[in-house]
Amino acid sequence: MAKWLQVWNAWEVQLLVLGSFVLQVFLLSTGRRRRRSTTMFLRVCIWLAYLGADSVAVYALGFLSRQVDGGRSEGRHGHPLAFIWAPFLLIHLGGQDSITAYAIEDNNLWLRHLLNLVVQVALALYVFWKSTGTTWHDDVRLLVPGVLVFLSGFVKYLERTIALKHGKLRSLDSSSAVGSDGDWPEFSVQSQSSRTRRENIEAALMSVAGVRDIFGGRTIYQMNDYTRDAFKRYCNRRACTEQAFKLLEIELAIMYDDLYTKAAVLRTRTGIIARCISQISTGVALVLFFVVGSKQRYYNSADVAVTYLLFVGCICLEVWSTLVMIMVSPWTWDWSQARGYSWIASTSWWLLSSRVGWPEGRPLWSNCVGQYNFLSYLGEYRQHSGSCLWNCKQQLMMLVRRTVNFLGVGKGFLFPISKLLDTRFEMVEEEIKVSIAKVVREYSRGHSNVVLPTIFADVLPKIAEVFYKDFGSGIIWLHVFMEEHFANYAGSQDTATEALVRVCRQLSNYMMYLLVNKPEMLPVSGAAEASLKLFRYRVNGNAGSNVRDGGFLRRAKDVLRCHCHAGSNVRDGGGFLRRAKDVLQWPDLPRSQETAEQMRQLWVRLLLYAAGKSRPEINAAQLRPGGELLTFAWLLLAHNGLGDSGYTRLELMDASRQRQGGGGAYVFHLNHHDSLDPGQTLPDTDPEQALPDTTVDPHGRLAPLKTI
Numbered sequence: 001m002a003k004w005l006q007v008w009n010a011w012e013v014q015l016l017v018l019g020s021f022v023l024q025v026f027l028l029s030t031g032r033r034r035r036r037s038t039t040m041f042l043r044v045c046i047w048l049a050y051l052g053a054d055s056v057a058v059y060a061l062g063f064l065s066r067q068v069d070g071g072r073s074e075g076r077h078g079h080p081l082a083f084i085w086a087p088f089l090l091i092h093l094g095g096q097d098s099i100t101a102y103a104i105e106d107n108n109l110w111l112r113h114l115l116n117l118v119v120q121v122a123l124a125l126y127v128f129w130k131s132t133g134t135t136w137h138d139d140v141r142l143l144v145p146g147v148l149v150f151l152s153g154f155v156k157y158l159e160r161t162i163a164l165k166h167g168k169l170r171s172l173d174s175s176s177a178v179g180s181d182g183d184w185p186e187f188s189v190q191s192q193s194s195r196t197r198r199e200n201i202e203a204a205l206m207s208v209a210g211v212r213d214i215f216g217g218r219t220i221y222q223m224n225d226y227t228r229d230a231f232k233r234y235c236n237r238r239a240c241t242e243q244a245f246k247l248l249e250i251e252l253a254i255m256y257d258d259l260y261t262k263a264a265v266l267r268t269r270t271g272i273i274a275r276c277i278s279q280i281s282t283g284v285a286l287v288l289f290f291v292v293g294s295k296q297r298y299y300n301s302a303d304v305a306v307t308y309l310l311f312v313g314c315i316c317l318e319v320w321s322t323l324v325m326i327m328v329s330p331w332t333w334d335w336s337q338a339r340g341y342s343w344i345a346s347t348s349w350w351l352l353s354s355r356v357g358w359p360e361g362r363p364l365w366s367n368c369v370g371q372y373n374f375l376s377y378l379g380e381y382r383q384h385s386g387s388c389l390w391n392c393k394q395q396l397m398m399l400v401r402r403t404v405n406f407l408g409v410g411k412g413f414l415f416p417i418s419k420l421l422d423t424r425f426e427m428v429e430e431e432i433k434v435s436i437a438k439v440v441r442e443y444s445r446g447h448s449n450v451v452l453p454t455i456f457a458d459v460l461p462k463i464a465e466v467f468y469k470d471f472g473s474g475i476i477w478l479h480v481f482m483e484e485h486f487a488n489y490a491g492s493q494d495t496a497t498e499a500l501v502r503v504c505r506q507l508s509n510y511m512m513y514l515l516v517n518k519p520e521m522l523p524v525s526g527a528a529e530a531s532l533k534l535f536r537y538r539v540n541g542n543a544g545s546n547v548r549d550g551g552f553l554r555r556a557k558d559v560l561r562c563h564c565h566a567g568s569n570v571r572d573g574g575g576f577l578r579r580a581k582d583v584l585q586w587p588d589l590p591r592s593q594e595t596a597e598q599m600r601q602l603w604v605r606l607l608l609y610a611a612g613k614s615r616p617e618i619n620a621a622q623l624r625p626g627g628e629l630l631t632f633a634w635l636l637l638a639h640n641g642l643g644d645s646g647y648t649r650l651e652l653m654d655a656s657r658q659r660q661g662g663g664g665a666y667v668f669h670l671n672h673h674d675s676l677d678p679g680q681t682l683p684d685t686d687p688e689q690a691l692p693d694t695t696v697d698p699h700g701r702l703a704p705l706k707t708i
Contacts, residue, residue, distance in 0.1 A: 013067060014306050016060035017085050020092045021313055023053040028317055031098030032324070035256050038366045038425045038626040050102045057092045061120060064089075064127045081303045083131030084289070086124045087149035088310045093120055094156025097262040097321040100163045104259060104621040107167035114161050121154060142292050145285035152281040152314075155274050159265055166264040169617055172216035197360050198349075200243065201330045203234035204250035207639075211251045212258070214638050217616050219645050235639035241437040244639075248632050253364040254330070256623045267331045275326075279318050286311040328357040366626030368425040369432075369506065370513035374479055376422035377415070377516075377532050390424055397421040415529050419516055428629055431503045435604045436633055443608075443648070443665050444640040459589065464653050464668035467606070471652075472524035472531045475515050475606075479508045480535075482599060485589055489596075500596035507603035514610070514630065521622070521630055523613040605667045608633055612643030612650035 008015075026049050034046055064082045093116075101107050128150060165171065210231025213223050220228055235247050257263035265271040289311065326332055328351045336344035351357050358364060397418065404411055467474035482504060489501050514521050515528045589595050611633035619635075622628040637643035642665065643650055653668040 011302075013060070013063060013082070013085075014302060016056060016063060017088070017306060017310065020053065020057045020060055020089060021310060023049050023056060024092050024096060024317065025313070027053060027099050028096040028321065031096055031261070034624060034626070035253070036363065036366050036626060038368050038370075040420075043625060046099070047102060050099065053095070054093060057089045058120065061086060061089045061123050061127065065123055065130070080131060081299055081307050083128045083143075084146045084149055084307055085310065086127040086131070087146060087153040088314065090120065090124050090150065090153025091156045091314055093160075094153065094158075095160045096317070097266065097325040099260060100160050100262055101167055101260050103624060104167075104169070104617065107164050107169070107259065110161055110164035110168065113164055117157050117161055121157070124150065124153070142289070145289045145292075148281040148285035148288070152278040152285075155278040155281075159262055159271070159274060162271075163262040163265045167259045169216055169620060172212040172258075197246075197353075200246050201250055202334060204247055204254060205330060205334055206230045207234055207247075208251055208254050211255060211635070214635070214645050215255060215259075215616050215620050220638070220641055220647060232639060232641065235636065241434045244437055244636060245433050245632065248635055249364040250330070250358075251635065252623060252627060252631065253358065255620070259620060260624060261325065263325055263329065263331075266325050267329065272326070275322060279315070279322070282311070282314055282318065286315065323351070324356065327351050330358075366425070367428055368626065369428045369510045369629050370517060371424050371426055371506065371509040372419070372422060372513040372516050373509055374476060374483070374512060374532070374535075377418055378536065387424075393421045415532070423513060423517060426506060429503050429506055431499065431600075432507060432604070432629070433632075435503075435600060436608065436636065439601070439604050439608060440633075440636055440640055440642065443637075443642055443650075460668060463602070467652055467668075470524070470531070471522065471610075472515055472519070472526070472528060473535065475511050475522075476531055476535050478602075478606075479512050482508050485591070485595075485599075489591055494593070497593040497596055500593060500600055504596060504599045504603060507600065507607065510629065511603065511607065511610075514628075518622075518628070520618050521614050521628065522610050608637065609650045609652060609667050612637050616645070 027046070030042065030046055030049075034043060037043075064086055067082070128146060207230050209227045210220075210223055213227060213231075220231070223231065235244050254263075262271075266275060289307065327348050329348070330352065333345055333348040333352055336342075336348060353359060355362075400417055400421075401414065404414060463474070463478060466477050486501050486505065489497065515524065515531075519528050607630065611630050614630060614634050619628075619631040622631050634643065637650075638645045641647040648665050651666045653666055
């Protein structure tokens with residue numbers, strides 16, 4: 001042990017410097033991949049590397065300030081080349097172009113990074129001065145490379161601080177969409193649905209100013225006329241679904257680069273000049289360090305090798321970063337094309353279309369949706385898939401539950417563990433995208449032609465009332481009701497119906513995933529676990545705890561059936577079920593393709609309602625871990641003037657207009673009796689009170705758009 005400790009003491013400085021460099025290589029290679037990945041392991045590794053890179057560099061810089069002696073001694077404290085290593089640590093603190101902020105909150109801490117910049121630069125100057133105190137008179141040529149590397153490190157660190165400042169949501173507006181150093185040209189883009197890949201990119205560059213405004217918390221009303229026109233032109237109701245989602249992908253990819261990378265800095269004239277200065281300084285420093293090779297016999301050969309590795313590695317990382325962030329950029333391609341620099345435009349487009357950039361066949365986000373089933377919370381959901389990882393997670397979760405049940409302690413940890421192990425991701429069904437675009441198109445046109453089966457009209461008011469009282473509980477109850485309804489579909493329906501059932505289940509599980517894992521994206525208050533526990537208590541409190549007999553879904557349906565009128569007195573189990581018999585029973589919906597279509601339509605409308613109510617800062621935060629389908633829906637609504645950022649707000653039911661005194665589109669269309677006074681308001685969420693009697697129109701129509 002003592003021998004290993006002695007080796008560590010002898011090589012500690014070199015290992016710290018090399019460790020800092022290795023972390024930078026890892027961040028460069030993985031920083032941009034997280035935009036398309038939902039893998040928890042990758043996110044954790046990037047998070048550890050992001051935090052560790054700064055910590056290791058700062059620690060190494062402080063260690064150097066105590067160890068250097070300015071001489072050429074051969075002891076463990078003699079590191080005369082440390083005055084070159086210190087500026088390299090500044091370069092490492094400047095971070096990689098592909099990841100300046102791990103989370104959206106890091107951008108708000110740019111002032112702290114500015115303070116760190118001052119402190120670390122001062123510390124590097126101290127190391128620089130202390131290291132060269134007795135050597136620069138002997139060989140002034142070795143001092144010049146150190147000064148040049150120090151200049152490069154200062155520029156890199158300053159770039160990161162400015163990029164964090166530009167990434168603040170409050171700093172986002174249309175005027176900063178293309179940088180402040182120059183105007184970008186206008187593009188000629190067709191608005192038809194048959195746009196090519198190039199035209200989609202140009203359309204995204206035209207509308208990104210409005211996208212920045214929306215992410216910055218502004219509404220369409222607050223945009224200037226030019227920005228508003230460009231924002232609404234290319235993703236309106238005339239665009240087909242495929243073109244609309246491709247445009248949204250590109251817009252969100254550009255926003256990701258602006259928020260989490262140095263793209264916003266490197267596309268300005270000042271940023272490009274600073275990058276050129278940094279790279280030229282490092283290259284010249286390497287040449288000068290090589291020229292003074294005749295003096296290198298005075299230095300430890302290991303220190304010389306470490307210095308060369310830092311030089312070559314830094315230059316390679318800089319060249320690759322410049323290639324990816326500047327040349328592989330839609331801004332560079334369109335800017336050079338508009339100014340007639342054909343060779344730059346051709347090179348940029350070739351790189352942009354390659355695997356290094358944005359190839360057309362590869363999505364610019366994860367293209368996945370999270371899935372969580374309520375039965376997973378109960379430990380009753382078992383889906384055997386071909387994924388070995390998923391099966392291992394299910395076995396591990398089963399082991400955890402058995403251990404907790406055996407010991408009788410730790411039940412409070414089951415839900416967090418279930419969120420981690422019972423959550424899976426699936427490729428989003430294309431039919432879901434089509435349905436979202438179709439409903440948004442109907443909303444924007446101001447009408448809907450969706451006709452429900454007559455029997456579904458009896459169910460709709462109850463569903464609306466559940467969601468009106470608590471949106472989170474409504475998701476749980478509709479989710480369970482749908483599972484019970486679709487339980488007997490398997491193997492008894494045609495292919496088209498089975499596809500619809502699969503789409504409905506994916507939407508239902510996705511809304512449950514958002515409720516459980518990302519409730520901040522939904523218009524809910526309180527913790528999801530409270531709603532889950534309450535529902536489980538209302539079911540098992542009346543029928544015991546045995547849910548393995550398949551009766552759980554039937555009991556869940558009973559609770560869903562009588563919730564609106566049964567009140568909150570659930571302690572008297574028998575009384576609770578007896579009260580359910582006194583109210584209007586939920587009819588059994590016909591198991592048909594038409595019913596599945598309407599169930600899909602209902603889930604899509606609920607998803608759009610949640611998207612319209614979501615906050616810009618929350619959607620910006622979701623760009624980091626692979627993106628969310630809800631963010632696409634939110635931005636698509638904004639493009640069409642819908643949602644809280646648009647002209648027309650989305651509400652749950654038309655009756656809420658009377659209470660809020662405003663207008664908007666709605667999910668549930670409920671016509672009231674003529675006896676309802678115009679000034680009468682809907683009751684509060686007192687569970688002992690029922691909503692006024694409501695009916696659906698004679699045709700059983702689901703909420704068409706109405707603007708008041």
